[in-house]
Amino acid sequence: MQSESEISLKDRISVTEERWRGLMLASRQGDKAAYRMLLDELSRFIRQIARRSAANAQLSGADVEDIVQETLLAIHLKSHTWNENELLGPWVRAITRYKSIDILRRRGGRLHVPIDDYSEELAADSDETQLPARDIIRMATILPERQKSIVVAMFVDGLSTGEAAARFAMTEGAVRVNVHRALAALAKKFGDKG
Numbered sequence: 001m002q003s004e005s006e007i008s009l010k011d012r013i014s015v016t017e018e019r020w021r022g023l024m025l026a027s028r029q030g031d032k033a034a035y036r037m038l039l040d041e042l043s044r045f046i047r048q049i050a051r052r053s054a055a056n057a058q059l060s061g062a063d064v065e066d067i068v069q070e071t072l073l074a075i076h077l078k079s080h081t082w083n084e085n086e087l088l089g090p091w092v093r094a095i096t097r098y099k100s101i102d103i104l105r106r107r108g109g110r111l112h113v114p115i116d117d118y119s120e121e122l123a124a125d126s127d128e129t130q131l132p133a134r135d136i137i138r139m140a141t142i143l144p145e146r147q148k149s150i151v152v153a154m155f156v157d158g159l160s161t162g163e164a165a166a167r168f169a170m171t172e173g174a175v176r177v178n179v180h181r182a183l184a185a186l187a188k189k190f191g192d193k194g
Helices: 004-028 032-057 061-081 088-107 115-123 133-140 145-155 161-167 172-190
Strands: none
Touching (some): 004 032, 004 061, 004 088, 032 088, 032 172, 061 145, 061 161, 061 172, 133 145, 145 161, 161 172
16 A cells, blocks of 8 residues: 555646646647647656756766757657657656766766666657757857757767856856757757647
8 A cells, every 4th residue: 555645745746747748749739838838847847857967976066058959959859759648757857867967978077877777768769869960050040149049069079067157258157048049049940740
């Protein structure tokens, strides 16, 4: 028999998954408000996962934000690969795991990830979410020059937020704002139409 707290947690997960599913389906139909809500909710979820990975690998807070941004971009670009009959959470966790590993590889570190954290994904098909650099560059051509340069620097060249800020003589916050605006423009132009 399950305790009330276990049932409550399962119910909350179920409600969250249904909400995310509804938002994702609405965004596939062109609902921009649903898409913004979904990305906002997922960014908090992704940040929690990224913080755990960062703590295990001794990565910085800036690395956590890089993982969040790269995961959100991958979700945007590969949203069509999500199967409507599957839960969204495990799909997002898998993408976050890949992006965490990518960041760690670029930093030259090693990541210890408890296998239990990803047991759901181990049995699932692993659909790599990394777009080829040529596709990112092609899509970025619609962006203003500054945003295009930042997107290419971060998602093709592999710069962290801090490194991009130094390259473009900007604050890290300004880099994040530009990435956010670029993602919004890409969502508007290339969002999945169903």
